[in-house]
Structure formats: C-alpha cells, structure tokens
Amino acid sequence: MHRFRCFIFCWTIAGLLTFTWVSAQQYDPYQAFASGFYTQHGNPYRSADGSPGPAYWQNRADYTVHARFDTASLRLSGDVWIHYVNNSPDTLAFLWLELDQNYDRPDMLQQIEHGQVLPSDTGTGFIFYAVQSGGKDLHYRVEGTRMQVWLSQPLIPHQEIRLKISYAYHLLPRSGGDRSGYLDTRRGRIYEFSYWYPRMCVYDDLHGWNTLPFLGEGEFYMDYGDIDYTVTVPANMLVVGSGVLQNPAQVLTPLELERLEKARQSDQTVLIRHAAEPATRARGGELSWHFHMSNTRDVAWAMSSAFIWDAARILLPDGKSALAMSVYPEESAGDSAWGRATEYLKGAVEIFSRQWFPYPYPVAINVAGPVGGMEFPGITFDYWKEKGKDLWALLAHEIGHNWFPMIVGSDERRNAWMDEGFNTFIDVYASEIFHHGEYAPKRDGEYAPHGGNPADELIPFITNKAVPPIMTHADLIPPQYLHPVEYFKTAYGLVLLRELILGHQRFDSAFRIYIRRWAFKHPSPNDFFRTMENVSGEDLGWFWRGWFQHNWLLDQAITRVEYGQNDPSQGALLTLENKDQMVMPVVLKVSLENGDTLRYRLPVEIWERGAIYQVKLPTHVPIRQVEIDPDHLLPDVDRKNNVWTSAINP
Template structure:
C-alpha cells in the first residue's frame, strides 16, 4: 500500500444508514421509531417412522408501520434443502442433504365475519401472501398456515435427525413458516436463505410438540404442562434443581435404558391358518397395529424472535438453578423455576464431557446477566446432538462428542448469542459480524472467570480472542490482499474467511476498543447502554458505530473506517535514537514512524543503560497531520532500547522495525486477563 494518508484516515465517515426520525445521530432509536410484531400459536407433531413434521400455526401479525401493507412475506427456511434451491448453488457444502422442503397445505386470514383463503406465491425460501384488503397501521391479521415437511437426516444443517445408542435425536429449528421483517430501512427484508442465519420480528409464542410417549422434549421457553408429560419424581427433581447450585439429574441413565427396553417390540407369533370366509370388504382389517401412544409437550415464551426444540427417547436430562436476580421473567408463571439445563445421550456422559455442560451454561448465563443485561427468559438449554453448533432463544444445539475446552467454548459462545442477536435483534443475513463477532468477544470476557481460568483464552496482539477455539492469526488476515472487509454482505464472504473475519476480527475489534482505545470503564458502560437501548429491536452497524462514538465521547470514525470498512492495519517503526545537542544527559529524542493505515494508540518504552525504563503513550491524534513524531523522553544517560508496543497489545503487521537497540523477540503470553 502507499504511505498512510491522514486526510483519508481521519475524513468524515459516510454511514450506510442515514439519520432520520426513526434512527438518531446518537445511535439511539428515533422519536418516531416503530416495529411490527408477530405472535405465534404453533402445534406440531412428529411421526418418527416417516420423519414427517406436521404443523398448524396461527400468526397474529400487527402492523405498527406508517405504511399500508398489501402483501405479507413469510420465510420458509426448510426450502433451502430442496434440490435446485438457491442455497444449493450459493453454499453447496452446506446443503448436501435434500428434502422436498415445506408443503403448504392451506393459508387463511381468520376474521370475525369470515375466513379468507389466500393463494400463496412461493419463491425459493420465501412465501408472498397477497391481501384482498391492505393491512393498515395499527391493524392486526390472524394468519393460519397448515403445512408439513420431512425432516432432514444427520446432516441437515440447522435441523437434523441423527442416531444415538438409544434412539434418534431430533434437533428441530427454523421449522415453521416465520414472518419476515418489515422495517424502516428496506420495507420487506426478504433475503433468501443461502446459509446465513435469520432476521425476525419479536412476539410471544405458545407452541406444542406431539411425540411418542417415551420422548423427552427440550424447548425454548417454559414447559407449561409438566403434570401431563413428566412423572411425579421428575417434577420433584426439577423443584430440587431450582434450589441447587449443582446439577440434579432429572432423567437418569437407568431411566433412559429402562424406557428403551420397554419400547422394544415383542416377538411376533407364528401366523395361524384359519378356515373361514374372507372378511367383508368394508370390515376393518383386524391385523392393523394400534396407533403408538403420544404425549404433547406445551411451551410458552414471551418477547422472543424464535423458538426451537429437541426431542428424543435417548435423552438424559440434568439441571441447576440460575442465579440472575429478580428481573421480569418472560413466561406465563412467575413461579416457573429458572434453570440451566442439558439434554444429551448416554454416550456423551463423562467428567470431560456433558457431565459438566450445566455448569458451563450456568456460568455463561450468570456472567453475561451481571455484565450486560439480565437474561430475560425462563430456561437455558444445551442440547448434545449432531453438533450443528447453532443457537436459538433459550436453547443451543451442540455436539454430543465435544469435551473439555471445546465444549466449554462452544457452550459459552452459543449462549452469548442469547444477547446477540436473540435480545439485540440485528440482521444476521446482512451483517453476521454483529452476532458472531459480538458473541465471540463476550466469550473472552466470561472465560477467565470460570474455575480460576481453566479455559481462559489466548489473547494477545498476534491472535484474535478465541475463547478456547484455535487461535486465529489476525496479522495474517490483515496482510491478505484478498481478505474481504467486515462490512461486506454476509453471503459474499467465502467460507475460507468466514471464521477469521466474521467471528475473530469482529471480536478483536471490540477488544481493541475496550482495552486500547477507550478503556474498560467507558467501554463497558457504553456497551451495556447499547444493549438496553436496542433490546428487542433491530439495530444496524451504523446505529452501533454512532452509539459507541457518542456514548464514549470519542470520534471513532477512523477506527470504524479502518477496521470495519477496510482491512487496514497498524505498522509502526522506530528510527535511531538521538539526543538534544548530542548529549544523553539532556534526555532522548525517539522518532516513531507510522507506516500503517490504522493508527491505534501505542506505547513507547525507553530503557536506559542502567536498566531503568520510562513509558510514553502515543495517542491516535499524533497522526492527524503527519506520519512521523519525535517523542522527547526525559533522562540523563544513553538509551539501551526503544520499543513501540512492548507488550504486544496491537496487531502490528511488521514487528521487525519496532525497536531500536535490540531485536524484539515475539513470545506471546499464553494467558492474559481481559
């Protein structure tokens, strides 16, 4: 690259989204901000023989926008598994398992005077519903949709049916027709499902899941009919867990094995020959087996953008209380216990495996609640299954084979997503870094406090914060001319760069803001205020950039431009040290040269001949007009070394010229505090 141009680095930044009455210049919601709403009543049933999921749902959709809506748009994410779907071409590695997608049986607008059928127009993973009469501001429509789909197999991405030793595990998500978002930025936001996640409205959910009677169902929200589906002993154990800091087994290994044994079919008797007249053609066949017994599990969740569930006869189930204060719980009953829970198969048991999962969930939810914003929902459930490592409100799908640091890291990361984007509802399909990067950043804060830092992440300038994941060399990414930028549309980021960029560079950007640019006190206060301002709403990157600049009192345009809109990096160099009048007794003159386009604050350390040292902090403003500064350091003896960034706190892409008088050996620390 050419030498840094201060005029470009520090120029005013043009934001993608303008300030208006809906979104303010401070990054807060504007005085006329609005948001539509979708409330759901969903009933589904699983046929374990055919793996067909049948559904009947009613959506109460409220138009709070100033516009009349002549159509409604609904997401059908399961259509991504159809052969020929757009996702098959955009991200083929993610869509190797094919089904027929969603079959829509009927769509009806339910009104007091009469019901109006609608003929849907389906386009890939979207369904358009033309309305006979527009939906005006403040009005509601009750939309009933009847549908069914075949669940994908062991690799179905975010919905899967996978085997375990004692039965199939059903991980069911993005399974029901879901209202698209209509917002002030684009009207209907209907990006097709190509592999990125989702953008949905907030509402209240009542949903039920009918499954074979030996299944356990773990779902988003609160189980509201425990008396109907659990034994008295299991209910008593849940009550015990609500008072326990340690896990309590709700369903034990012995109970799983007993249930599986009870469900084994009895040997069929040998057929007998009977001499009798054939049955009348209208007489029902006497050999038809009885229908399998089922149970219906009912759940409720308030103020959520989505729900998901897992079901299996193979599940062990354990739980412990969540200690997260007295804030309002989004459930029907204030008496509902708030629990950290885990469900998983027998083969996942073990002191290095899922025996510790509840403790990981409990730590994540409690840490983030105290640090950020109180967790608003009744339960937090980790599911040990196929291993999609995918999060939904109140629930996360993880791998049953994960152990130790990997299981801890994935659990903390997935439950950090309860804040981003489940609570702060950013648009994952357009700006994935606002959920993946933010959640990765939260993991680096929570990990050092667990069990005296047992799984504390590696965190230094050469590697992005990883919360137990493999280290990502950020300087390699910054030196890569082909690397996309964080503000690139999510679907355009190649898989090669998805984790290094979307997860780790975004997380490291927040780390730099907190630790090097703003400071923990101001950053933490602003970050908490950001979450409070945008809880249950839809912020954009522009809103975040404006808010953090305003709330911290810093013009951060140069950082947003360099780190998010470009792939710029820091590169400092130290010139030979000189002395005023060539006299070391008069102090030292250290010339520092900026060769990078991201002028992060940096520390200069001067070490004198006798081993004593002094430090000077060079602020970003040093580079507003030029690329060289001469730092005067008081002293009375010759300088042994002068080093910029002696603690390796910034991502300098060329450290070979960072010192005078000694060659700096880069030996990153194995652990560091936040």
C-alpha cells in the same frame, strides 16, 4: 454459531509528552481521518447519538403452533397461526415469510425450460396445504426460502392480521442448513428441530421487507413476539424446547417433577432423569408437550428417548433466578464431557448477566446431538462428542448468542459480524472469569495451534487481498474466510477498542448502554458505532473505517532516537512513522541503562497531520531500548521496525 478464541491484554498509560508533526507520503491522513463517515443524519426513527428515535417502531409477530412428528416417516405436519401487527407508518399490500427449511429443496438449483421454472420435488422443504386469513384462501408464491402472501385488503398502519398456514416437511439427517437433524445413539435417536414453521420476515425502517434468501451462512432476522407451541410426539420421547413447559404434570413422571423442583433451588447440578428411566408418565401412544415463550425471535426444540437430563439454578442480578438444563445421550456422559454441561451453561449465563445484561428468559437449555453448534432463544444445539475446554467454549459461545442476536436483535443475514463477532468478544472475557480462568485464555486452535499471538494470527488474513472486509454480507464471504472475518477479526477489534483505545471503563459503559438501548429492537451498524462514540466521548470514525469497512494494514515504526544536545540528561527525541494506512494509538516501552522501564501511550490523533511524528521523552539517563507495542497487541505487519536498540549496548 461455532467458536473462536482470543487473548485479553492490558496496557499502561503514562506521562505527558511534547510532540511535533512532520509530513510524509506513503500514508494519507485525509483517508484515515476523513469526515463524513456517517452518510445519513439522525431521524425520528434513529437518533444521531445511536439510540432509538422518538418515533422508532417495529412490527410484531405472535405465533401459535400445533405440530405432530411421526418418527416412522420423519414427517412433521402442523398448523401455525400468525398474529401480525403493522406498527409501521406504511400500508402493506403483501407479506413476506421465511421458509428456511426450503434450503434443502431441489429447486434451490432451478431447472428452466422455455423460460419457466419446472415444478419442484416436494420430498424436501415445506409443503403447503392452506394459507388463509379469516377462513379465506390467500394467493401466495414461493421463491426459494421465501413466501410472498398477497392480501385481499392492504394492511394499513397500526392494523393487524391473522394468518393460518397448514404445512408439513420431512426431517433430514442434516437439514435446514445443518441446523436441524437426527442422530442414532445406543438407547435411541435424538431429533433436533429448528426453522420448523413459517416465520414472518422483518419489515423495518432501513430496508422495508428484509427478504435476503437463506443460503446457509447468513442466519436469521426476526421480529419479536410471544410464541405458544404444542408438539405431539411418541410417548416415550423426552422433549425440551425454548421457553417454559406449560403442562409438566401431564407429561413428566412424579420423580422427574420432584427432582426438577430440587434443581430450581440448587447451585449444584441435579440429575433429573437417568438414561434407563422412563422418559414420561405415559406407557404408549402419543403425548402433547405444550411450551410458551414471551418476547422472543424464535423457538426450537429437541426430543429423544435416550436423553439423560440434569439441571441447576442460575443466579441472576437483583435476586432473580433461572433454570439451566442439559440433555445428552449416555455416550456424552462423564465429568470430562457433558456431565459438566449444565455447570458450564450456568456459569456462562451468570457471567454474561453480570457483565452486560441480565438473562431475560426463565430457562436455558443445552442439547447434545448432531448439530455442531447452533443457537436459538433459550436453547442451543451442540455437538455430542465435545469435551473439556472445547465443550466449555462451545456451550458458552452458543448460549452467548442469546445476547447477540436474541436480545439485541441485529440482522444476521446482512451483518453477521454484529452477531458472531460481538458474541465471540464476550466469550473472551467469560473464559477469564469462569472458575478463575480454568479454560483461559480463550484461543482459536484454527489459527494458533502452537499458542501463537492472536494479533500476529490476523496478519495472514488482513494482508490477503481475497479476504473481504468485516462489513460484508455473510453469504458473500468465501467459506474459508468466514470465521476469521466475522468471528476473529470483529471480536479482536472490540478487544482493541476495550484494551487500547477506550479502556475498560469507557468501553464497558458504552457497550452496556448499547445493549440496553437496543434490547429487543433492531439496531443497524451505525446505531452501534454512534452509541460507542457518543457514550465514550470519542470520534472513532478512523477505527470503524480502517478495521470494519476496509482491511487497512498497520505498520508502526521507530525510525530514530537522539538525545537533546547529544546529552542523555536532556531527554530523548523519538521519531515514529506510520508506514501504512491503518492508524492506532502508540504504546511505547522505554528500557533505560539503569534498569528502569517506562511506558508511554500516545493518542491516535498524533497521525492526523502526517506519517512522521516526533516526541520528546522526559528521560534523564541513557536509553537501552525503545519498543512499540511491547505486548504485541496490534497486528503490526512488520515488527522488525518496532524496536530501536542502542548501538553501544553489549
């Protein structure tokens, strides 16, 4: 959700250097390189190398939903049939469900009288009419954004159950934690629906039932399954939704069907519906739109009589293809705005598919509307006023969430950084690639209004003791720090891992294997950390500990340069110091008096025995200047001590 921008850097490795360790006191190597980063060993469910174990399991939830929306009352009513399979080794006496629409209920602020919670106003949030299994009512209770359903018979391992829940709720202008809502435009109202049916909580091997409440910041964590849904709405509405439309001939006009087929074969955007054209083949009454999506965490949908609709073919690896579509009002049209939205969507999906993992769904959709930026499997809700570079950044980021966390199904509520940060990271490189960098470099205007350096932009946050570490629940992070922590610092940490610590080849191999291993599964942070270490061949505990678990500061310094026997032809002895607790490899730029420039890279292990490190540079002419981190890739809190300049320099 939402956006971030960052630079891409490059670095040079050169030379084999001799070295000496000298002890110092401010920096503690026993903290930085402490053993025991992993507090648990591998087990049958999750292997020590970061892959799913031989006994890995996860439960499955399939849904069939029939819903009707009344535009006069703004009331959505429906029935959801849930087919839930207990693949766990545990017996479940009860089930937990997500009720994220209840975020808007008054009883989120509970009134207490005589020790009891008073009945809530049912004007917002879910209303339930029946919760049944096998035609029999089940006992349930609602706790904020969660529902606990007690079973008449416990669900034993490898058993399945079918629930039917009849429900309703009223759509607000902004509802479901600002992830749904409606917007009035010149030709009609746009409606966006998410979190629109009760969904199963995840039961996993890490926490059992995952029942953290929805408080607005932490997003969702769902099991995978097939979702078949039908929405009945006024006949003048054009509906788009996650998955594939199952009854196009019953709802679309012959001209729309003809243009849609043309778009499936076109690499250029094809207009499917003009704003002034009829939206459907019906003239009045209601129409039912039937969609199906396989192997997905969730579905969302939108409708309007005002939508312009266009589409184009997405080219995927191995000769496969999918369809990119955008819908938007007249106010959003034009080549500087949403007229290029399908081009942006197509480009982003193709880049992410080539770089990391093929897009798995037949359709990808952008919806212009009231929601500023929110992702769902196969569909995104994006702000209707965005244009140009900002629109590209928004659309690429939101569809990028289909890789994290829709394909790689991490727990957004506990580990939002594995969702927002990973996705922001892949955005950085997509901006470099799209149209040969038309909108590169990806920068974050919130932190670099004048095009500043992203490493320097991090410093005010990592030096602020009020800012929590990356590995903090999203709902515990103060709103003003949510973006810099989850998006910015996480993504920039992965940039450092790729550009400085591992290099492109090792990083890309490990990251791709992580995605393949955990596609449509539920990884934990340790599964990511272990995979990156085992595939790259590096012990990265120092990095995970300093960058992710803590906000340790980095201050690398050059304290002295002297020549062997006071003779430049004998080489130079360079003394470096690590003055704070974070450690990083050292990149040196050495400028010689004869005009030559040399680059050296020292591994992070130089700091294992202390804060002072001496290295002999194999130079043979006088040195004019030595600089640490010449590309300003690192968030060094004191750059004044990064440069040594010869006293005899003019």
